[in-house]
Amino acid sequence: xxxxxxxxxxxxxxxxxxxxxxxYGQKQAIKDVSIDVSSDHVTAFIGPSGCGKSTFLRCxxxxxxxxxxxxxxxRIELDSQDIYAAAMDVVQLRAxxxxxxxxxxxxxxxxxxxxxxxxxLHGLARNKADMDAIVESALRRAGLWDxxxxxxxxxxxxxxxxxxxxxxxxRAIAVDPEVILMxxxxxxxxxxxxxxxxxxxxxxxxRYAIVIVTHNMQQAARVSQKTxxxxxxxxxxxxxxxxxxxxxxxxxxxxxxxxxxx
Amino acid sequence: xxxLIALILVLGLAGLAYLAGRARADRxxxxxxxxxxxxxxIHSRPVHHGVYVAMLALxxxxxxxLGWGVLGDRMVAGQVIATLPAAEQPATPNDRAALLNxxxxxxxGDLPKAFNPLAERLAPVYAAADANGDLLAGAxxxxxxxAGGAWGYSRxxxxxxxxxxxxxxxxxxxxxxxxxxxxxxxxxxxxxxxxSIRFFQMVxxxxxxxxxxxxxxxxxxxxxxxxxxxxxxVPLFWGTIFIGAIIAMAxxxxxxxxxxxxxxxxxxxxxRRWLKPVLELLAGVPTVVYGFFAALTVAPLVRSFAVAxxxxxxxxxxxxxxxxxxxxxxxxxxxxxxxxxxxxxxxAMRDGSLAMGATMSETVKKVMVPAALPGIIxxxxxxxxxxxxxxxxxxxxxxxxxxxxxxxxxxxxxVTTQIVALLTGDQEFDSAKTLSAFALGLVLFVMTLILNxxxxxxxxxxxxxxx
Ligand SMILES: Nc1ncnc2c1ncn2[C@@H]1O[C@H](COP(=O)(O)OP(=O)(O)OP(=O)(O)O)[C@@H](O)[C@H]1O
Ligand SMILES: [Mg+2]
Numbered sequence: 001x002x003x004x005x006x007x008x009x010x011x012x013x014x015x016x017x018x019x020x021x022x023x024y025g026q027k028q029a030i031k032d033v034s035i036d037v038s039s040d041h042v043t044a045f046i047g048p049s050g051c052g053k054s055t056f057l058r059c060x061x062x063x064x065x066x067x068x069x070x071x072x073x074x075r076i077e078l079d080s081q082d083i084y085a086a087a088m089d090v091v092q093l094r095a096x097x098x099x100x101x102x103x104x105x106x107x108x109x110x111x112x113x114x115x116x117x118x119x120x121l122h123g124l125a126r127n128k129a130d131m132d133a134i135v136e137s138a139l140r141r142a143g144l145w146d147x148x149x150x151x152x153x154x155x156x157x158x159x160x161x162x163x164x165x166x167x168x169x170x171r172a173i174a175v176d177p178e179v180i181l182m183x184x185x186x187x188x189x190x191x192x193x194x195x196x197x198x199x200x201x202x203x204x205x206x207r208y209a210i211v212i213v214t215h216n217m218q219q220a221a222r223v224s225q226k227t228x229x230x231x232x233x234x235x236x237x238x239x240x241x242x243x244x245x246x247x248x249x250x251x252x253x254x255x256x257x258x259x260x261x262x
Numbered sequence: 263x264x265x266l267i268a269l270i271l272v273l274g275l276a277g278l279a280y281l282a283g284r285a286r287a288d289r290x291x292x293x294x295x296x297x298x299x300x301x302x303x304i305h306s307r308p309v310h311h312g313v314y315v316a317m318l319a320l321x322x323x324x325x326x327x328l329g330w331g332v333l334g335d336r337m338v339a340g341q342v343i344a345t346l347p348a349a350e351q352p353a354t355p356n357d358r359a360a361l362l363n364x365x366x367x368x369x370x371g372d373l374p375k376a377f378n379p380l381a382e383r384l385a386p387v388y389a390a391a392d393a394n395g396d397l398l399a400g401a402x403x404x405x406x407x408x409a410g411g412a413w414g415y416s417r418x419x420x421x422x423x424x425x426x427x428x429x430x431x432x433x434x435x436x437x438x439x440x441x442x443x444x445x446x447x448x449x450x451x452x453x454x455x456x457x458s459i460r461f462f463q464m465v466x467x468x469x470x471x472x473x474x475x476x477x478x479x480x481x482x483x484x485x486x487x488x489x490x491x492x493x494x495x496v497p498l499f500w501g502t503i504f505i506g507a508i509i510a511m512a513x514x515x516x517x518x519x520x521x522x523x524x525x526x527x528x529x530x531x532x533x534r535r536w537l538k539p540v541l542e543l544l545a546g547v548p549t550v551v552y553g554f555f556a557a558l559t560v561a562p563l564v565r566s567f568a569v570a571x572x573x574x575x576x577x578x579x580x581x582x583x584x585x586x587x588x589x590x591x592x593x594x595x596x597x598x599x600x601x602x603x604x605x606x607x608x609x610a611m612r613d614g615s616l617a618m619g620a621t622m623s624e625t626v627k628k629v630m631v632p633a634a635l636p637g638i639i640x641x642x643x644x645x646x647x648x649x650x651x652x653x654x655x656x657x658x659x660x661x662x663x664x665x666x667x668x669x670x671x672x673x674x675x676x677v678t679t680q681i682v683a684l685l686t687g688d689q690e691f692d693s694a695k696t697l698s699a700f701a702l703g704l705v706l707f708v709m710t711l712i713l714n715x716x717x718x719x720x721x722x723x724x725x726x727x728x729x
Contacts, residue, residue, distance in 0.1 A: 063617055068531070095619035105610035108633045117628070118618045171618065 012080075014039045014179060014209040015060060015097075020074035022055050022064065029055045031233040033074075037179070039209040042201060044220035044241065046213075047230035048256065053213045056230070057181050060211065061097040062090055078179070095122050098172035102184040104164035106156035106171070111148050114156040114167055115139060118175035134174055142170035143200050162193025169200065179209040186219065198223050217257060221245050229253045264393070268400035269327055272407055276320040279411040283315030283418060284308045290420045306425035314424040317431050319411030323403040330399035338391045342384055350380060454707060457700035464694040465493045470701060472496060476664035476675075478684060478695045493698055495705070497664040501674035502706075505585045505656060506649035509670060513589025514649075515642060518596025523626055525597075526604040527612075538601070545594040549654040556587035556659035568671040579661030582670035588655050592645045599641020603634035640721035647713035651706060653678035677706045 013036035022030035029052045037043050037060075045053040055064070062083060064070040076083050083093050095118065106114050115135045118124075125131035135152070139145040144166045148159075156167055165185055172180055182201075186194040201210060201223045214220050220227055220241065227244040229237045229252075237244065237253045248254045287308035294303035339362050343351065352358040364381035367373030369389045376382050418424070462470070473494015521541060525534050561583035568576035607630055615625040631638070661673030662683055684699040 061617060063613065066613065066616060091619045091621055093619075094617055099617040101610060101614065101617075103610055105608070105614040107611060107614065107629050117615070117620075121618060121620050121624060168614070171614075175618070 013037060014079065016077045016080075017056075017059070018075045018077075020056070020059060020072065020076060022052070022059060022073070023071045024067070025069045029233055030059070033230075033233075033235045035228060035235060035238055037209050037211055038226075039178070040206060041225035042205050042210045042212060042223050043226040043228065044212050044214055044224035045228050045230060046215070046217070046220050046256070047236075049215070051230040052233045053230050054183050057099075057183055057211060057213055060179070060181055061094050061099055063094075063099065065090065095175050096177050097179040097181060098175065098177035100165070100168050100172050100180065100182040100185050103188050104161055104168050106159075106164050106167050108155065108157050110153045111139075111156050111159075111167060112152040115170050115174045117171060122175055124175065138170040138174035141173055141204065142166045143196060143203075144170055160193070162189050162196060165189060165193070165197060166200065169197070173204070173208070177208060179211070180204070182210065182212040184213050184215065187215065194219070217245075229256065231256070264396040264400070265327065265331060268396070268403060271400070272320070272323045272327065272403055275404065275407050275411075276316045276323070279319040279407075279414070280312040280316035282312075282411070283415055284312030286415065286418050287311035287424075290418065294420045304420040305423050310424040310428050311418050311422070313428050314431075315411055315414040315418070317428065318414035319407045322406040322410050326399060326403040326406060330395065334392075334395055334399065338388065338395055341391050342388045345387055346380075346384075451707065454700055454704045457697055458704045461694060461697035461701045464697070465701075469493060470495050470698075471705075474666055476680075478680075478698055491695060493694065495677075495698075495702065497666040498675060498677045498680055498702065499705070500666055501581070501660070501664070502650050502676040502678070504668070504670075504674055505581050505588060505660060505676055506652065507646050509581060509585025510588040510592055510649045511642065511646060513586055514592040514596045514645060517589070518593045518645075519600050519631075519638065521593070522597045522600035522604055523631075526601055527622060527626055527630065538598075541594050541597055543594075544591075545598075547591075549591065549652060550658075552587050552591045553654040553658035556583050556655050560587055561659050564671065573671055576671050577661065577663075577673040579659060579663075579673040580671050581660060581674045584656045584658075584660035585670070587659065588649055588652055591652070591655065592649055595645045595648060596641055599644065600634070600638045603637025603641065604630055606637065607633045636720050636723065640717045643713050643717035643720065647710040647717070650676075650713075651678065651710050653682060657682055677702050681706075 015037040016035075018034045020030055020033045021028060033056060045057065047053055055070075058064045059072050059076060060083075064072055072084065078093065078096065081088065107117060109117070112135055115138050116125075116131055119131060119134050125134055136145060136149075139148065144163065147163065148154075148167075156164065159167065165188070169180075169185070186197050189197065198219065201212065204210060212220075212223065224241045227239065227241040228235055229244065229248075229250075231252055237248060237250045239249070244253060245257060248257065254260075285308075287304060287306075287310075291304045291308065342365070343358065343362075352361050361378060361381055361384070364373060364376045364378055365384045365388045368376055368381060368385040369392070376385075470493050473492065474496050475492040475494045476497050478491045478493060525538055525541075529537060561578055561580060564580050564583045564586070565576050565578050568580070611629055611633055612625055615629045616622070620628065656676045656679045660675060660679060662675050662679065663673045664675050664680075665672055667674065681699045681702050684695060684702075
């Protein structure tokens, strides 16, 4: 395991995790993971299926709270605030740390209402014009505006899978979060839709801290600047993406990347 | 009794037919195999050959016995009456029925002595004809059984596809049983329609469906007061809707929906595991028990509440009492439909909303309930159709006064209550009063049918949306 999780940083990391353990009932899914996530770049989580990538990702916005059997230990901070502290408001945390799921899950509402959902919840718009502006800018940043601007009142569930996923991204960025967590956002999409999402991630980089879980090595190499390799619940190696893919320290990482391991 | 013996005999013989068919197939199999493996030597297994023979034997015999059981009485009666000389033939169908009743009473021994001397004379004739008929039917059944069995037996060959034949016959039997159920329902509806037509010959449908006055007392004698009844059923329809669709739903929808939301979204799985069945148990409480509760507990409470509000003339029967209790009765129904609808909403939808920073109740209100709405509405519609067909509670707590009022403390009456009132007590069977019950029943049937069809369509469409 990497002894210095903060390598390559000269500024304060956006999120830091120290000594995180996650249990589902008796079973430990995450073992002593420490990692820093910075706003400057995209961080990719890779690793074989079942190694705990999603579990760890869901710790970062406390979505594991919704799983009855899950128990999280250790310390996770957002801007140096402990997100598991009693003083932390989960609702606010999730507004600051947005999430995009593996399967597009737009609400069965209009496209407009899907994007307006978060801003309405958190009271971000004072009037209709405000809301229109928020919706338009979120859809623009998600690269969806030109495709849907004439049919904002149509149902969000009636779009193609790739459009739905971009709608979910628009929905997540409409509340101007600081971090965006993406759990295999392209696994249900075809290569063209995937390319659109990857472009989008690239455009969003720098504005938000982005963490993306992916099974696709090329994707990790293309979109991320930092890569974390998980194996059996532990963080094996965390480094610059170029280093991980060209010159990994650990043989386990090398085996996985070169396809010698599951 | 004689028929029962014949039935047992027929079943026994069919059993023998089965054994015979099976034994023959066994022998064929052995012969074909020549001592080697039995597999593949005959097409079907011996069991199928046996069942095939038994089926062929049993079917015609059972049909004969069934036919005789249904029609036998009538045939015997006709035969017996025909023996009378023309002068002594009963004059009206009523006389005929009365005479036959006495004769049957005498034959069975229920009646020690008849009033009509004719009955005394006919009784032995009847007994003889009946015995004769039973014997004949039994003999015919056994004969057909033997013939069918023998034919089936003769058809058995090693390559005879008994298995496929049996399969086909099983399908026919299943079809027949479902047809019986459907035909029965159909018959009920037809009888409703025919009696309603008779009613509508006396009272115009327009008056029935739009009249505001309901007092079905028709005079027995021409000079009686209130000689002509009024058959305007609007107050009944209103009462039905007021109690079943308005008051009851005002109770059942919030309670049912909220308990479903609690059970599906908030409750600990362990709690849910026993709370849900308990709630559903409520649906098994006999409605007459709810009726008690409505009449003895809720109605007096409602009345004293009304009095406290200043309505000194408040009735002890009230729409509110009946509607409240009916609402409680319907809660499990609404709750379990809403539960299904909410559970069917994909968990990803819920997670999506929570991840946006919504609280659980915001998620329920803005995402879960809207997504489940068609299913919930379907459930509510089914519940309404149940409520308006419900009888016991309203009979016991809502009263009989056909008031056209929106005051929940006053007594109103419903379609079902009136049907009960119309058909209990002494009445000529073809008076407008009695027949109006059928017309009411028909309207109720059509109403619930439409509601059910619509509700099922809504639920189905909604299911498709998620599958
Ligand atoms: N709700 C849960 N209850 C119990 N165990 C769980 C739960 N969710 C995940 N696990 C277990 O935790 C471990 C890590 O699961 P996780 O979903 O985080 O893996 P992953 O790396 O995201 O896998 P994949 O690449 O297949 O998505 C697995 O062994 C899984 O069986
Ligand atoms: Mg995963």
